[in-house]
Structure formats: structure tokens, C-alpha cells
Amino acid sequence: MRKYIIFSLIIVSFLLAVPSPVTAGTDYGKPSPPLCLPGVYTGLESGCSPLGPMQYLTEMAAQGFFFPPLPLSAFKPDPALNQIDYRYAVVTKDRAPIYQTLDAAINNNSKFIARRIAPGFNYVSYTDVAVAGSKRFFHTEKGWISSDHVSPSTTSQFQGLEFPQTPATPFGWVLNYFSATEKVAVKHTPGYEEDDYTGRSVEHLDLIQIYETKEINDWYWYKIAPGEWIFQTAIAKVTPNTTPPAGVNSDRWIEINLYEQTISVYENRELIFATLVATGTAPTWTYPGLFQIYEKLPVTDMRGGTKAEGNVYYLENVPWTMYFDDRRALHGAYWRPMLGFPQSHGCVNLSVGDAHWLYNWAELGDWVYVWDPTGKTPLEDEG
Secondary structure, eight states, X not given: OHHHHHHHHHHHHHHHHSOOOOOTTOOTTSOOOOBOOSSOOSSXXXXXXXXXXXXXXXXXXXXXXXSSOOOOSOBOOOGGGGOOSOEEEEEOSTTEEEESSHHHHHTTOGGGEEEEEOSSEEEEEEEEEEEETXXXXXXXXXEEEETTTEEEOXXXXXXXEEOXXXXXXXXXXXXXXXXXXXXXXXXXXXXXXXXXXXXXXXXXXXXXXXXXXXXXXXXXXXXXXXTEEEEGGGEEEEOOOOSOOTTOOSSEEEEEETTTTEEEEEETTEEEEEXXXXXXXXXXXXXXXXEEOOEEEEEEEEEEOOTTTTOOEEEEEEEEEEEEETTEEEEEOTTOSOOSSOOBSSSEEEOHHHHHHHHHHOOTTOEEEEEOTTSOSOOTTTO
16 A cells, blocks of 8 residues: 555656646746636726636626616606596496486486486596495586496506616516516517527516617517517517707607607606607507697596597596697596507507606697607508
């Protein structure tokens, strides 16, 4: 055993004594620099080798990824903006009667009917509720109406985002309207060629940042994290653009993207607010173009449509209304539980809280730029 140990030591000593092969240009007096510590490096002035974790982190940072991920620099508006002086109810029966007095409504006294609501998509606003027997009666501006004919509705509390500075990357809200499930599945790679779902999913209205876009078969895929992609219809995307649209002669304007169903607000050439909207459908389009706000109303009744087209509507006390293109307006839509897809009669619908924020910010004469990046929405003289 002792001989074996002595022999092994002799072999090791011999190997250590044999010189290494000579490589041209080798600097024998200069040791190799150590690996850089994990982190993001903008140059090699640190004197370390840009390999390993440092290399990966730096490459990811160049794409906008940081570890841990940096949140979007944004904040929710004041929730008090959701508050409003009215409560609302959807009319559930055709020709619903409104009575002049509570007693007449309780006793169904037709002699004191103030008016009947024509068939259509109708909402009334009320400020008080009385109970008689098993029924409730709602006090509207026009009189009293029974719970036999209306049903109270809730108002969406959704609010967009304010920004202290323009985000560096596009961002958006997840939409599950085209998903087979309530959540949106995430893939490792863009496209449907590979069945490589990650097992992770994102929730409806989750806020995400977009770091890369790839076009596959005429559709876009968005990279939302390293090795994570989702399809374009799953996101209502905002791409900050601080250059004023052609024709805008000031540093403040409102941009409405008809394809993405988003609205962006700019001041001093910085994005300061963005949220979801719902715009018009055929034949009552929200037309592309450049407009200016010409009237502001804190509340107003709205009515329109025709019996022939089957789109009659009557909406009481629509809040925070700003007209910009004939009778098309930006306004709060208390009857919309969901936003992010076209569904209006031509107006730009917002949540009550977002409409309130925009109403407080906007001034008469402010520019409203409406556009469709796909070019599929007709212009007014074409529609």
C-alpha cells in the first residue's frame, strides 16, 4: 500500500512538471479575469469576464427584462371618481309606465301615468326607493316606476391608469373574450405550430408589459416574459407615441385606437392616462379622423335609434359627456359591464370613473384623434 502511494505521488509530480503547450500570443504573466458577479453590466470596464449569469441578465435587460421584473410605472386614479349621484335600473318590460305619484304607482292607477317608456334598450336613473308589500318602487326624475318593470343595475368599478412618465414599452390589459376558458393560456413560443403551452395563464384585465412582437400568418404574438407569448386578440394594447398626430397644434391630445379599443391621453408630449373603451359598430361607426371637443355636459339624457333598425335606446343621466364629432361623444357608460370591444352606437364608452377623470382633465377645444391601425373602419363619407 505504501509503495502504491509513493508511486502515485511520483506520477503526479511528473505531470505537474511537464510544461503546457505554448499558444501564440499567450500572456503568461496575466491571469484570466474572474467571472462577473450576477447583474446587469453596460460595459466591460469592471474588468471581469462577461459570461455566465451576468451575460444572460445583461442580454435580458437589453430586451427590457429585469430580475426581479420591474413593475410598470403607473398608478390607479382616485377611486372616488367612480362615485355618482345617481343609481340606475334597466327597463325590463315594453311600454313600462312611470307614475306621477308613489300612491298611483302602488295602486297601478293608470289615470296618473306620467309617461310610458317606448320599447328598446332603456335605462332610468333613480334617487330613492320605497317598499310596498313585496314590491319596490323607484323614484326617477319623471316619477315612480315599479320593480315589475325595472331591475337595478350595478356600475363597473374598472379604472385605467395614470402615468408619472411615458412607459418605455407597450403594455395592455388581458382580455378573455376570445379565450376558450376564463383565463388566457401562455405559450413558450409564438404561433400555433408547436403545442408548447407553459401551463401558466393570465387573468382577464391583468396588466402586462409587451417586450417583443412577432408576426406569424398575418397575426401578431406578444412576448410578455422570457419564453412566454400570448396571441394579439388576448390583449388590448397601448403603444405610447408622444409625437402629436398630424394636424394637432398643441402638446395635449386624446388618442382613440379603434382596433385595440383603448384611449390614451397626452399632455406635454407625455402619456399621462390610458384605459379601455367601447366604440361604435356597423352601421353606427365611430369614424376615424381628427376632431375637437366642442361641448361638455356633466350629465345628459341620450336617445336614438329607429324602430325599423331595431336599435332604439333611451338612457337617463349619462355622466361626464363630451361631444367631439357631431353627436358622437366620450362619456361614462354605466350600463356597460365589459369594455375592450366595439358595442356602442357611435360614441366612445368609458367606465364612469374613467369618464370622470377625462372630463376633469379635458378642455373645450382639446384634440381627439381617432384611428384604426388596420384601416378597416370606414371614414364618415364612406360609411
